[in-house]
Every structure is written in C-alpha cells, then in structure tokens.
Amino acid sequence: MATKFTLNGKAVSLNVDPDMPLLWAVRDEIGLTGSKFGCGAAQCGACTMHVDGQPVRACSTPISAIEGQKVTTIEGLGGKVAQAVQAAWVKHEVAQCGYCQSGQIMSAVALLTDNKKPNDAQIDEAMQGNICRCATYVRIRAAIHDAAKTVRA
Amino acid sequence: MTEQSKIKLPQASRRGFLQGAGAAGLGLVVGFHWMPRHAMAQKAAAGTPAMINAFIRIAPDNTVTVLSKHLEMGQGTYTGLATIVAEELDADWKQMRTEGAPADAKLYANLAFGTIQGTGGSTAMANSWDQLRKAGATARAMLVSAAAEQWKVPAKEITVSKGVVSHAASGKKATFGQLAVKAAAITPPADVPLKDPAKFTLIGKDVPRLDARAKSNGTAQFSLDVKLPGMLTALLQRAPLFGAKVKSFDATKAKAVPGVVDVVQISNGVAVVAKNFWAAKLGREALDIQWDDSAAEKRGTDEILAEYKALAKTPGLPARKDGDVDAAFAKAAKILEATYDFPYLAHAPMEPLDCVVKLDANGVEIWAGDQFQTIDQMNAAGVLGMKPEQVKINTIYAGGSFGRRATIQSDYIVEGVEIAKAINGRAPVRLVWTREDDIKGGRYRPMYHHVLKAGIDDKGEIIAWQHRIVGQSIVTGTPFEAFMVKDGIDHTSVEGAANLPYAIPNMRVELHTTKTGVPVLWWRSVGSTHTAFATEVFLDEIAAETKQDPLALRRKLLTKHPRHLGVLNLAAEKAGWGKPLPAGRMRGIAVHESFSSFVAEVAEVVLQADGSWKVDRVVAAVDCGMPINPNIIRAQVESGIGYGLSATIKPGITMAKGAVEQSNFHDYEVLRIHEMPKVEVHIVPSTEKPTGIGEPGTPPVAPAVANALMSGTRMVFRALPLPPTATKSA
Secondary structure (H helix, E strand, O other): OOEEEEEOOEEEEEOOOOOOEHHHHHHHHHOOOOOOOOOOOOOOOOOEEEEOOEEEEHHHOEHHHHOOOEEEOHHHOOOHHHHHHHHHHHHOOOOOOOOOHHHHHHHHHHHHHHOOOOOHHHHHHHHOOOOOOOOOHHHHHHHHHHHHHHHHO | OOOOOOOOOOOOOHHHHHHHHOOOOOOOOOOOOOOOHHHHHHHOOOOOOEEEEOOEEEOOOOOEEEEEOOOOOOOOHHHHHHHHHHHHHOOOHHHEEEEEOOOOHHHHOOHHHOOOOOOOOOOHHHHHHHHHHHHHHHHHHHHHHHHHHHHOOOHHHEEEEOOEEEEOOOOEEEEHHHHHHHHHOOOOOOOOOOOOHHHOOOOOOOOOOOOOOOOOOOOOOEHHHOOOOOOEEEEEEEOOOOOOEEEEEEOHHHHHOOOEEEEEEEOOEEEEEEOOHHHHHHHHHOOEEEEEOOOOOOOOHHHHHHHHHHHOOOOOEEEEEEOOHHHHHHOOOEEEEEEEEEOEEOOOOOOOOEEEEEEEOOEEEEEEOOOOHHHHHHHHHHHHOOOHHHEEEEEOEOOOOOOOOOOOOOHHHHHHHHHHHHOOOOOOEEEEOOHHHHHHOOOEEOOEEEEEEEEEOOOOOEEEEEEEEEEEOOOOOOOOHHHHEEOOEEHHHHOOOOOOOOOOOEEEEEEEEEOOOOOEOOOOOOOHHHHHHHHHHHHHHHHHHOOOOHHHHHHHHOOOOHHHHHHHHHHHHHHOOOOOOOOOEEEEEEEEEEOOEEEEEEEEEEEOOOOEEEEEEEEEEEEOOOOOOHHHHHHHHHHHHHHHHHHHHOOOEOEEOOEEOOOOOOOOOOOOHHHOOEEEEEEOOOOOOOOOOOOOOOOOHHHHHHHHHHHHHOOOOOEOOOOOEOOOOO
C-alpha cells in the first residue's frame, strides 16, 4: 500500500515496505541525499528532518507513520529562520567534515522557530541529540546565537 | 579480518614515513612531477579546462581548481592547499576551487610517506608546502609567458594581481581563464622564484573555507550519496569474534526478502546485495550463518589487561636510553611509581565506512572518502588480479575519519571490491557499514598499559625516569612493518614517550609489543593518545610530591626546548595561571609535541558538591609553524580538544570472551554539545615551515583535565576514561 505525504512542498506517493525508515525512503527511493545515516537508532541526529515542523529522527521513523504529514529535509528548508541559520553556519565556518551538519541545522532551525532567544543551556538541551565527532559544538553554539539575532532583527 | 595483506609496497622510504609522523626534513627534497605532456595536450583544446600542471586546472570561466592529493575529511585541507597555490599564483580567492586528485602516486604521493599517496600524520600542509608553492609560482610564470607572447611585450613588464594578468604600458589585461589554454602549452620553467613570505596576502589570513556552503545546505557529496544507474546496496555480516570464519550459511530466508538480489560469501563474511539499504538490512538479519571460531580471539579485555600488567613487570625492548638509569635509581632519595591504563577506542566517524564500486572488464572504479589511495589501489588490484593502475579511485568528501579510513588492509575497499567481483560486476555496488558494524568492527586505538617510575634526589630534582609501555603495534604483521618497525620498536607505540623533551639526565623507555586478535589502527594523534597522558599526569604527580608548581616544573625542565616553552607560557598567560580561582574550580596544564607541532592546554574544571565535574574551559596555545589559515587552525584545535575530551570522559571498547560489548552510540557514548567546554585557541607567530594541526590538539586535553582534578582533589588519576565523580580529600 502506498504511503502518501508531502515532501518539501510536493505531494509524494511511495509504494514501499511500510516499515522502511523515512530516511531510506527519502534517500534511496526519492533520491534526496542531504539527510544522512549515522546510527540507525535515533542516537546521533544526522538524519533529522522536520515532520509537521517538529524535528524527528528519520532513521527510526517508519514511512507508514508519516502518512498525510508534511516532511521537510535540508533540501526543502526555506524562510527567515532557515536562511539565518544557514548563513550563520557559513559565517562561523561550523562545518568540518560536514556529515552531521544537515541534521544539526534541522535541529537548530526547529529550536529557533520555537525560541527566538535561546541561552546556552537551552541550546545544549535542544542540540543534545545531534552528535558531531569533529566536535564543532563551540561554533554551533556561536552560530545559533548569531542566527537568533538575525531572526529577531 | 585478514591481517596479512598480499600487497607489495612501492619503495616507500622508511625514513620518509616515520618523518611524516615525526620531524624535520619535510620538504628538503621535494619531488616534483609534471603532468605528462600528452595528457596536457589532450586537455588543452579550446573551450575546455586546461591542466597547467598536475595540481592546477584553469577553466574558461576563470575558475582555478586545485587537485588535492589529500582527502578532505573535515580538517580543512582543501582550503589550505588551495591557499598555498592561490598565494603563489596571485589568484583571487573567489576563483579558487578544490577537488580530489586521481589516485596516481607518481603525481600525487604524500612526500612524507615516500611514494605512497595518502593522508595522515598531520602531513598535508607540511609535505605540500614547497611542492604547491612551486606549482603555483610555475603556473603563474606560464600565464605570464602566455600573455607576453600574445601581447608581444617583455614578460618582466607583466604583473599579476587577484587573477588578472596586466601590462601597464599597453593597457592590456587578461584573466587566467583567457590565457589558460595558451599557458598550458608552454614548457614549464625549471626554476621560478617563490614569493617573499612578507608579501603574502592569503597565507596567514582567515580566507573562507571552500566547503562551508556545500556543507551547510546538504549538497556536499559523500560516498553514501553517490548514486549510479542500477546501483545495488550491500551489507556484510562479519564474524561476531575477531578472527572467526564462515563455516556454512543458509541464505534461503535472506533471499526471500523483497528487494534482495543476491547473497554472496567473501573473505570477511556473507554479503546481502539488494536494491536498497532497507532490503539489504532485512536480508542480513535473515541470514543464518555458522561460524568457525577455532582461530578467533576469545579473551576479554580484562584478561588481556591482566596479561599486559604481568608483562610490564619484565624489561621490554629499549626505545630510548640516556645515562645510567639503574645507578640513578640506586642513589635516589625517593622513588615514585605509577601505572596508567588505556582502553581500546573506536574512531566512530559520523559517516560509517562506505564505498561504491563499479567493476568492468577493463578495470574497476571506486568512489570513497579515500585516505590511502596507493594502498587501496594495490589491495583492490590484488583481489581482481589487475594492475593497480586499473583501479580508478574518485576521492570525495569523507564524513570524518580520524585515521579509520587509512587501513593497511584496505578493509572496506576490499570488501566492496570482493562483493562486486562476487556478483560478476553485473551492477555497481554500494557497500554500507552500519554503526553497529563500525563499533564492533575493530581497528581500534590499541589498549595500552604504562608503568612509570621516577627517582628523585634529596633536592627534589628528577634524576631518573623509566617508562615501560605495553601494547599492540599498529603495523607489526603488515607490509608496513618492514619500514616502520626498527629493532622491534614500532615508533607509533612510543612516540611522545621516547622523545620526551624534559631535561632528566637518566632516562629509559621500553616497549613490550603484544599480540592479540583485535585489529588495531592509528586513531587521531596515534601514540600520543596514551603517551601524553602517562607522561604529563606522572609529571604532575611528581610536582605534587616535590611541592612544585606544575608550570614552574615544566619551565625548569624545558629550557632547551623553546617551542615547547613558547606554547606553555602562552597558554599559561592566557589562562591566568596562578590567579586565584573560585571554590570548586580547578586548573591543570599539559604540553605535548606531536607531528612536529607543539600544543599546551590549560583545562578549567568545575567540581560540584555531589562529586560530579565538568570541563568548563580549555585554553590552548599552538605552534604549528607559519599559520596558513588561523581560523582553520583554531577549528582543528577545538575539534582535537573535543575528540580527546570524548575519550577522557567516555568509556572505551570492552570485550567479554572475545565479543565486543558495545554496538552503537547508546553504549559507546561520545561527547555531546552539553559536555563541550568553551575553547580559546592562541597561535604562536612563526616563520618556520608549516607543520600539522589535524591531530596535535588532541593529546594534551586528557592530561590537562586529570591534572586539574588532581590539583583540586589530591586524588590520583591513572586510567582513561576518568571517573565521573571525584571527591576532594583533605
């Protein structure tokens, strides 16, 4: 049975195993590869997508669970908050290997959409599910503070 | 897990490889190979990009692409190498691009590794410095010659600035793109002057990273993102114990999973090949495999450590001998002794190992975040019975490595190639390791046991030092043994200990090289991951015992080492060493040289009433020669501190009856954002040739943190990870 949902603003119908994780459906079946595979167990956040605006770990979300919902990946990001976050990521040169950064950015956008002025503790709480082995955390914090200023301006 | 590889290495100079891990001499003799003329002629047709030399391609749209012989795995090498070229070329930074060079050791060998193309040992900038300056300056001269011919003016009247070639008297101007085809046909001048470093406009400045944008919008391409027509995905079921082999298997259920195309046995296990990842994963779970454990490692890490401790009671092979250590101990007023233990560690890069392999009758093409091109070419060729040059490698971004992708056995590459061969190359194959495969897959930082002993005279001076190290060699039993192990000593087992800089008249460093069935590998900063901790923490124990300030003691012992002193003093000054701290806050310092770079770090630790503690701030000072890109240096030191701190506070890999007990990030924990301290990085100005910075930030953090805790609690810390709680003793 096909699963129908909206991906980055476009209607999608996928006839795959209903247990196939959203991440692999989007990567292997639809061909959008910005969201990454890091653990397959909702431990690292590299696969983070927005489902109806909320950050979810797509590696552990069966495709059948998102029937009728709106999914946004890094490729479909847009709007003031996303632009501010991505610009801050470039300005602060957050990325090193870059592999986790799609997920980091998706979590940061979700945070700033809810909270326009997070403090360090709130940033740490919102971003704790996203691992970066290059430990770019210092710059992630700085970039989120900077993006928050842009969003508030 | 076959440790014995059949590859025969090209004439890799042992000295070259060791120096790559170590010292001066880099760039003294720089091999410089030009692109074969016929290849250039082929490329130089009008309207197509022109190869000016093996490292520089200029397109009609005026972009200058540097072919990087080094893997970009996060360390900023693409930006650094392009900066060196752009500086000598007088290019505009905005026109610069970088891409991975093809696998071709004749053109792209790491000069620190002899004749092997590969990345590691923090050598990218050091070994490329002279080579790429010359490549850039030569290309500039060729562009000038092309303009001189075209405009019929003397070359010496032509100037170049920000990518524009000009002749002031005639008012003529041209871009690099307009001159490139003509320039490519000019015979490269044999000797070109290099720029006076005082006139550098890009080197030493924070030019923006070339990969920042692609890595902030999801467009950067990693191996996992490569998609070829008809490509299949493979997952490999490896043995549950290191050294076990497939006895028999039943693929009936696996083949019944929709989307599974084939199940094949290869050297390392049984591979399920499917139309997508999910089908391959379900297929793998449905495999029924019987394993032959007869040759497998069946000891647990506790048993292995107990053996190491017993071994440490006997003398090892000498790695360093200064003075008369036994006589000095005999007359010492006091003898201190301490042991330090270090677990196996997985690298756990965010992108688990993966590669794409396309096989046909003429050769094989591989896409990977490839860190060891020459070795991987030889190992892949060995599997296929081909020549290494028939193995084409497309080196693309790696999602981290920390050493994991540079394996002498080319583990993941060989697996991918064996699977492609097993299905007769009927489709391109993407091999994906899951995180569980990564954590359980071995090639860890080896477990180590250290015993340190110091003799102190009645004035409190250290007169004798004995350091005994017990652990596995990374290269013994591999083709690298021949040029990296000398008189039984694997340099990577003792680096940081055998070259301890402290002025101690009688010193002995010994090594016991052990054997286990656990595959091991270099892990960001290699031997210094354990030697820095053992030596720097032991020194603080001596300082406490002799009632000396840890900084003052180091200064006293380093008078002949100005670069160590430079970073030590800078870090101490910036951290406010000696200034009073609020209650519960403590400071520790450590200094260490690795990969010819010098780093000192001061850690500030906050101890809570319940005994829990957190690293709040780390101040680092680094001397890596002339800074090419200070912002990338800072980023690498931040990263090195985070990576080292992860192993400081999080448990390593353990085994029970040979089976690895961890499997994913829930039980192999790594540093998360709330555990990351504030980091300040200060760079010592230098006119020395650049050295590495990918690794040297890592070693000092663990001892600096332990020393902070020791200073505030009077407890001793003799193993990593450090305990999660500490108590202040009276």
